Amino acid sequence: MNKSKWFFxxxxxxxxxxxxxxxxxxxxxxxxxxxxxxxxVYSFSWEGYKTFWDSLYLGIYWDTIVxxxxxxxxxxxxxxxxAYYLANSSPRVQNWGLILITIPFWINFLIRTYAWVLLxxxxxxxxxxxxxxxxxxxPLQMLxxxxxxxxxxxxxxxxxxxxxxxxxxxxxxxxLLDAASxxxxxxxxxxxxxxxxxxxxxxxxxxxxxxxxTAGMFVVTDILxxxxxxxxxxxxxxxxxxxxxxxxxxxxxxxxxxxxxILIVLFSRVMKSRSDRTREGGNA
Amino acid sequence: xxxxxxxxxGIHSALMMIFIxxxxxxxxxxxxxxxxxxxxxxxFTLDWYVSLLKDxxxxxxxxxxxxxxxxxxxAATLLGTxxxxxxxxxxxxxxxxxxGVLYMPVIIPDIIMGLSLLVLFSQLQIPLGKSxxxxxxxxxxxxxxxxxxxxxxxxxxxxxEEAAQDLGAxxxxxxxxxxxxxxxxxxxxxxxxxxxxxxxxFMVSFFVAGPSSTTLPIYIxxxxxxxxxxxxNALCTLLILVSITLILLAQYVLNRGKGQKKHKMLPF
Numbered sequence: 001m002n003k004s005k006w007f008f009x010x011x012x013x014x015x016x017x018x019x020x021x022x023x024x025x026x027x028x029x030x031x032x033x034x035x036x037x038x039x040x041v042y043s044f045s046w047e048g049y050k051t052f053w054d055s056l057y058l059g060i061y062w063d064t065i066v067x068x069x070x071x072x073x074x075x076x077x078x079x080x081x082x083a084y085y086l087a088n089s090s091p092r093v094q095n096w097g098l099i100l101i102t103i104p105f106w107i108n109f110l111i112r113t114y115a116w117v118l119l120x121x122x123x124x125x126x127x128x129x130x131x132x133x134x135x136x137x138x139p140l141q142m143l144x145x146x147x148x149x150x151x152x153x154x155x156x157x158x159x160x161x162x163x164x165x166x167x168x169x170x171x172x173x174x175x176l177l178d179a180a181s182x183x184x185x186x187x188x189x190x191x192x193x194x195x196x197x198x199x200x201x202x203x204x205x206x207x208x209x210x211x212x213x214t215a216g217m218f219v220v221t222d223i224l225x226x227x228x229x230x231x232x233x234x235x236x237x238x239x240x241x242x243x244x245x246x247x248x249x250x251x252x253x254x255x256x257x258x259x260x261x262i263l264i265v266l267f268s269r270v271m272k273s274r275s276d277r278t279r280e281g282g283n284a
Numbered sequence: 285x286x287x288x289x290x291x292x293x294g295i296h297s298a299l300m301m302i303f304i305x306x307x308x309x310x311x312x313x314x315x316x317x318x319x320x321x322x323x324x325x326x327x328f329t330l331d332w333y334v335s336l337l338k339d340x341x342x343x344x345x346x347x348x349x350x351x352x353x354x355x356x357x358x359a360a361t362l363l364g365t366x367x368x369x370x371x372x373x374x375x376x377x378x379x380x381x382x383x384g385v386l387y388m389p390v391i392i393p394d395i396i397m398g399l400s401l402l403v404l405f406s407q408l409q410i411p412l413g414k415s416x417x418x419x420x421x422x423x424x425x426x427x428x429x430x431x432x433x434x435x436x437x438x439x440x441x442x443x444x445e446e447a448a449q450d451l452g453a454x455x456x457x458x459x460x461x462x463x464x465x466x467x468x469x470x471x472x473x474x475x476x477x478x479x480x481x482x483x484x485x486f487m488v489s490f491f492v493a494g495p496s497s498t499t500l501p502i503y504i505x506x507x508x509x510x511x512x513x514x515x516x517n518a519l520c521t522l523l524i525l526v527s528i529t530l531i532l533l534a535q536y537v538l539n540r541g542k543g544q545k546k547h548k549m550l551p552f
Contacts, residue, residue, distance in 0.1 A: 004455075005373040007366050008382070011426075014363060015385055018423045022400035023392075025407060082300045085293040097297070104304055106531045108484045110501055111520040114508045115307030118314060121512065123323045125310065158304065216393035219486070223508055233395050240399045240491065250403070253396055260393075 030250035038244035048251030057235065057252075064231040065259070068214040071153040075161040075210045076203065078154070083165035083202070084195075087172075098166070104159045113152050113223050120148055120224070144226030152220040157213055161206040168202025169195070204271055212260050232256055308524065315517035332518040342519065345503040352414055352499060353482040356421035360482075361475040363422065364429025368437055369463070389424040390431070397424065398491030405492060412494035420492045421482040428481060429474035432538070436470030469537050476534035480527050 033045040051057065086097040104112065119125045120142040127139040142148055172195055180190040218233040232252060239249030318329035336342050367386055371379060389397065401420050402412075410416060444466070448458045486501035493502055500523060507516050 004370050006370070008370040008374060011363050011367045011370075011386075012382075014423070014426075015388075018401065018404070018419055019385070019388060019397075022404040023396070025403050026396075026400045029403060078296075078300060081293050082297045085289055085297040088289045088293075097301075100301055100304070103528055103531075104308070106480060106484070106527045107308060107524050108486065108501055108504075108520075108527070110486050110504055110508065111311065111524060112307065114504075114512075114516070114520065115311045117508070117512055118310055118323075118517075119307060123321070125323055128323045155303070155307070158300070212393055216395045216487075218395065219505070236395060236399065237490075240402060246403065249399065253399060257393075257396060 026250045026253055029247055030254045032247045034245055034247055040246055045247070048247040049255075051248050052251060052255060060230060060235060061232050061255070061259075063229075064215055064233070065263075067150065067153065067231065068211050070150060071157060071214045072207050072210045074150075074154050075158050076207060079158055079161040079165055079206065080203075083162050083169050086162075086166050087169040098163075101159050101162050101166075109156050109217070110219060110223075112156055113220050116148065116152050116155065116224060117143060143224065146225070146229055148224040149221050149229055152224040153214050153217065156217065156220065157210045160209045160213060164205035164209065165199065165202040168199040168205075172198045200271055204268060207267065208264050211263065215256065215260065311517050312521045312524065315514065315521040317514065317517075320514055332514040333522075336515055336518050336522075339515065341498075341503065342500075342515075345498050345500045348414060348497055349483055349500040352417050352421060352497075353479050356418045356425055356482045357475050357479045359418070359422045360425035360478045361429050361471060364426040364474055364478070365433050365467070365471055367426065367430045368433035368467075371434065372437065372442075386427055386430050389427040394485075394487035395491075398488040401488070402491040412492055412497070414497045416492045416494070417489050417497055417499065420488045421485060424485075424488065425478035425481050428477050429471075432474040432477065433467055433470040436467045436538075440466050469540065473534040473538040476530050476537070480530045480534075483530075484523070484527055
């Protein structure tokens, strides 16, 4: 019976070769530099990381973080009531709601982003409607703005937020809510002190998913932001596929992953300490 | 017992669903609109679908996508299933880290996976083409297959297999007649998911595809960057319908024979 564990060997070799080794090479490459032709020079250098300190890249890096956090917060705010409603509905509504929320996962995000071009462009649906109803005379410039990028991001990642929230809210111990209302707590109080803290795992998972996905999604800025806006992932992509500065691209990738990890750790710390405080408050 | 939800919650949820679906439905509706430029409705047509069929680039991209999806699905299903099966016989202390490695492709941002594979292929001097895209797709798809098959295995316990062995069945007989039939829905469902992921992937393919291995999503990206066109609406509509059909099928296979409830949704 025990021999079957050796079948894991090919899996391990595959993942080692095509997952672990490539990422180690990227880390190594981030400490190299390139020659004038764009070839990688195999000697140690801080060049890639030094280039990052250029104010241009620092600005884009900051913009990326701001955009990712904004997207995450908006997704959280609009998804929570939806997830809450679903978790509180009849099984039939829950089933259909979950199917409807899951379907977008399987629709290519390129298509979902492109759909907004149809809506937002100058002769697009939104402008046509606004002109038709006489609310505006001239079409508004909505495409290729920061707002369009933010909208596209929120649109793409709302399902990523709803599902983990739903799972968490669905598991809330309803008896505690009953107990709270029996003891005279208002709906808001019961929500604030019981439902919200108990759905924290979902908030955490959803936020991390949305944050990391937004930061890596260069296509949305590409399609809805035009040339005006870019994120760190646009720069990374350009280094590898256009500018051919792989060491700099690698350094940016390392910075991107490390930033995500640090923010995730910080975020989970904050969530944890909040729950401790709530618990202490409960005991007092 | 249960209090009725606040009416505002219901209204908000309905609006969210409209927000999620209006753009998607719009792409589909426009794919039948008998006008190339205007945003208004000018009557029903199937012209754009016909011109897709005649477009050599689209057909080439479609063939590339299908070949890549078939090969990577077979390999990913094999590797994912093997991982799930052999994981059960691995010492407990190793399972955590190995699980972590298997989940990595699900967690790592696509862009990082794409560029790191690009760097690997260039270091090994492997020319970019269909095979490099296949390798990339196998790597992320196998994790999803693993998750689905693993869930199926976890749900079935080992009693039947132990009983078969007690009754004198060999390892392979047990596998063939006891284990395999029970996990088949998981394997089929995992394969369908792998196929859909491969067909839909843009990010990773974008980095590791060569000029001769343009897939459908890469083709769509190129067109979308140039602006809108009714053919792209038609192509997007087809891709949406194929993906949704495959995923609903995967879900159906997984749920059939499993006493309803539980895991109604996909592993995400």
